[in-house]
Structure formats: structure tokens, C-alpha cells
Amino acid sequence: MTPNIVEIDNLSFGYKGRVLHKGINMVFPRGKVVAIMGGSGSGKTTLLRLIGGQIRPSKGEVRVDGDVVHKQDRDGIYKLRRKMGMLFQHGALFTDLSVFDNVAFPMRELTDLPESMIRDLVLMKLNAVGLRGAHALMPTELSGGMARRVALARAIALDPNIIMYDEPFAGLDPITMGVICDLIRTLNDALGTTSIIVSHDVKETFMIADYVYFVANGEVVAEGTPDDLMQSTLPFVHQFVHGEKDGPVPFHYAAKNYQSELLGRVSVK
Template identity: 70%
Template sequence: MSAENLVEISSLDFAYEDRPILDGISLQIPRGKVVAIMGGSGCGKTTLLRLIGGQLKPSRGEIRVDGQSVPQLDDEELYALRRRMGMLFQFGALFTDISVYDNVAYQMREHTDLPEELIRDMVLMKLNAVGLRGAHGLMPAELSGGMARRVALARAIALDPMLIMYDEPFAGLDPISLGIIGQLIRRLNDALGATTIMVTHDIQESLLIVDYIYFMSDGKVIALGTPDEIRASRHPFVHQFVHAEADGPVPFHYPAAPLAQELLARHAHGG
């Protein structure tokens, strides 16, 4: 494993029962970088995050994080590795029955023996980093969608992780919140000296903040490159995705007989 890469995946296959999800995936995530994994729904992006985090085991292939083979770790080793990872799953999923403060403190209390006064300082610093120190006493139900996502970011970085993984961090946000979250992801990564993997559909926001992009389709990596390389890509699927075209390799129409043929057939049967 190259010392420059925090995550290395090679020849990775994964199937749910008989249904193949990932097919021969190989990719490298360099230390200190923000890397996006993109593609249409159901192409295996979230599954890839769960494999890196050790929640799933591959059918074949290798996943190494900071030199360790994730599928070969025992429960204790995996627990120790996960302490060094921050995760933000789709929609942030805060604990609704505890305050913003306690949401961010949760992992510190769970994974460390730090005294409560030190936890307090750390929680307020994390909330300050996302601009929400003043909201520490609020309950999740009192937050807007954008604020809830920022609290989830603070929680994901609670233990200063070496690797932060985001699953659709922009989903359901208004344009202003989306821009704020994008800039925060970049700033938090650089301030912590962390490495970030982001699964997202939001191509335009991602192109502004990421260093590198992997494009997936049908369980395979079909394109990779810097934002500029991806913008200029001639690959039909990538071009359609980047330019949000309704029709292309991903068709707008569900397969059907030609419309004229169906209409004529109806008239021929006396409509």
C-alpha cells in the first residue's frame, strides 16, 4: 500500500445474495484529499462506504485503510479503526430525543474516558466550527434542515477522525445551505488534516470543492479525474450527468413500443 493513500481498494466484488452490486472496483483515496464518488441511484456508492467502514464484507478483493485490511480485522480491531472514522449518513439522522450538545458529545462519551468539562470544551469547539455554538441547547426538532446537517457534520468530526465519509451530504437542502455545507466539508477536512470520501449526486457543488472524482455505473468505475477532467469528459454517461441532460445513456423514457405504433394499434381495434 502506498503511504500517500489512506484508502486503497483493489478488484472488489460485492453481491447481496445473488445480486451483484460491485464488480471489480479499484480506487485510491490519497491522504488529505476530498474525493467524490458519483453515479446514478443504485450503482453501489453507499455499499462502497459500508464496505470501507467494515459494516459489510466483500465477496472478493481487498480494502485497506491506513495499511490495515478491513475485512480481516476482528471486532476489537474494527472498533478501534472506526473510532478514527467519522460518518455522516443520508439526512444526518440526529438522535431526536437529545439536544444538539448531547448529539455531538455522544461519541466522545461512548469512545473516550474524557472528563465532562473537557468534553464540553470540545463540543463547543466543534459546534463553533459549523457556526452553531449558540444552538447547543436546542433539540433537533427546532432546527432547520441546513442546521441539522451542520450539527451532523459537527458530530461526524467529534473525535478528529483521519477519514470522514459522507453519504449524500447535500440531499434535501436549499441552495444556500447546500453551498454552506459544501464549503464546511472542504474547510473541516483541511483544518483537521483529514481525508474525505463523499458519495453524492450533486455534481455542481462537488466540482467546486473536491480534488478528485470517481464515476460509477452498474457497479463499475467508468471514469475518474479531477473536476476539470470530469467537466471535459467525452464519456457519454459522465457528460449526461455533468450537464444534467434528460436523455442520453440513461434514457428518459422507460422502454416501450413507439408511441405512434401504440396509438395506431388502439385505433385499429376501434379505440
């Protein structure tokens, strides 16, 4: 048994002629909360998809529990995915199923458990995220934060070894953010899983993560514990962590010379 449950080795990925990742190396040790941070559009979510085997890398490999993800056939990938739970950015709850049925979905689809046991398990999972009382509601009746907690209950329904969080804090009010933050840490420690968080919310992520990778321009530009990174003098990390407007990441999208564009109106169509 390898000490690292997920290993990303010299991974490159690109599509439609655009290179998104060039030679990324990361390791995710068992039982830890590891965060991948970076600006919008830096390919963080794509990394999760690569781990889940939804897309294939153009070079390098991702190993989950020692198995190379993109070398598996369909059944192999499905077997690997049963070790994973994923929380999507907006929850991705099944809108035609109730909260209860949403959490019960993976159990009903993937196991032969009797309905009475599924009922108990679902209520346990919902209790863990504090929404046992909401089991009869439909997803449309939930607030954004509640939907994400239900989705979290669904992600842990089959007690996965790895839980992946795609932007778990985006668009939440501070109280809900705190609740989710706390949940991720507690669930990780209580279930003994490994958590991979993709986020750009510095404060919350630094509060719960054991280790953080910074991704920019398709490369890992910095890594370390949250404390190390707070002290980092690397210009990009400094800009990101302290939320400065201008720095290595420019405020302006690449454009022609401002003056000549304003004056030479003919050339602009």
C-alpha cells in the same frame, strides 16, 4: 505509512443475486477531498458501508491505513472506525438527545475525558459548524441544514482521519448547500483529514473535490480531476455532468415494446 489512507482493490459486492459492484479500484490519498459520483442506485452509499466494514465484500478488499477491513474481528473494526467519521444523508442525529449531547455522544462513549473537557470540546466543534448557540435545542427543532451541520460536528468530534459524507447536499436550499460545501473544504484542510464525498450534485461536488470517480453499472467508468471531467467526451460523463435527459442512461426503464403493450391489452394484467 501508505500515501493512500483508503484503498479499494478489485472490489465486488452483490446481495440477493444482484451484482452491485464488479471489480472496483479506487484510492483515496491523505489530505484530499475525493468524490464518488454516480446515478441513484449505483451503489455509492454501499461503497461507504464497505469502507466502514458494515458489510463484507464478495470479492476483493478494502484497506484502511493498510488494514484489510473485512478481515478484522469486531474489536479490530471498531478500532478502524474510530479513525472514521461519517455524515449520514439525513444527519441521523439521536432524536432523544439534545444537540450538545449528540456531539458529546462519541466522546462520552469512547473516551474517559472529564465532563468539563467534553463541554469545551463540544462547544468548539459546534462553533466550527457555526451552531454553538443551538447547543440546547433538540434535533426536532432544527432545520434540515442545521441538523446536517450538527451531524458534521458529531462526525468530527473525535478528530477522525477520514470523514465520509453520504449525499451531503441532498435536499438543501442553495445557501445551506454553499455553507456545507464550504465547511467540508475548510474542515478537510484545517483538520488535515481525508474526505470521501458520495454525491450526485455535480456543481457543488466539482467545486470542492480534488479528484472524482464516476461509478455506473458497478464499475468505475471515469475518473479524474473536476476540470478533466468537465471536458470529458465520454458519453456517460457528458450526460451526467451536463444533466441531459437521454443518453447512455436511458430515460425509460427497461420495458416491452410500447406499441404492442398498448394494443395487446390482454397480456397486461
